[in-house]
Amino acid sequence: MLTIERALVDKIVAHARADHPDEACGVIAGAAGSDRPTRYVAMMNAERSPTFYRFDSLEQLKVWREMDDRDEEPVVIYHSHTATEAYPSRTDISYASxxxxxxxxxxxxxxxxxxFRSYRIVDGTVTEEEVKIVDGYA
Structure with missing residues (x-):
């Protein structure tokens, strides 16, 4: 189950709406091992496409190094679909690393x-999970 603060959900949705008709993407970092998303990082869709997203490689390297420096990991990796349901495409599944x-x-x-939906994607297997939106973490 993904437990996430309402303010973070609002930021993801706002980013997705702002970038429409192109797909939006980004991450929410959290302390390594915590499974708690805390630090929102909007990223640029290097493809600038309504049907595909890709992190800019230099931006991704910078963000991942920053997470390493802060002892964080990507707890949430998000993107939008502009014309289809919120379900991972074959491409999304193949890039889930x-x-x-x-x-x-x-x-x-x-x-x-x-x-707004969340999934675990491991070795090509997609499992939808419950999303619990909270006002704050206890």
Whole structure:
């Protein structure tokens, strides 16, 4: 189960809506081993595409080094789908390389409704998980 603060969900959704019709992407870092997302990092979609996303390699290197320096890891890796449901595509699955991360997808296909879902993706196997949105961590 992914437990995440409402303020972080709001940031992900705002980023997805702002970048629409292109896919948005980013990470939420947290203390290594904590499984608690705390530090939001919006990233640039190097593809600038409505159907595909890719982290810019230099930006990703910088962000991952910063996480290492802060003893953090990517707790959430997120991106949006602009015309389809919030479910990982074959490409998303093939690029999933962080077995401990929660892969969050937000669909912006309906401007009136938020579709926010989370998955674990390990060795090509996708498992949807419950999302618990909280006002703050206890």
């Amino acid at each position: 962080e077995p401990n991360a929660h892969y969050v997808l937000v669909s912006t296909r309906d401007p009136e409704e938020i579709e």
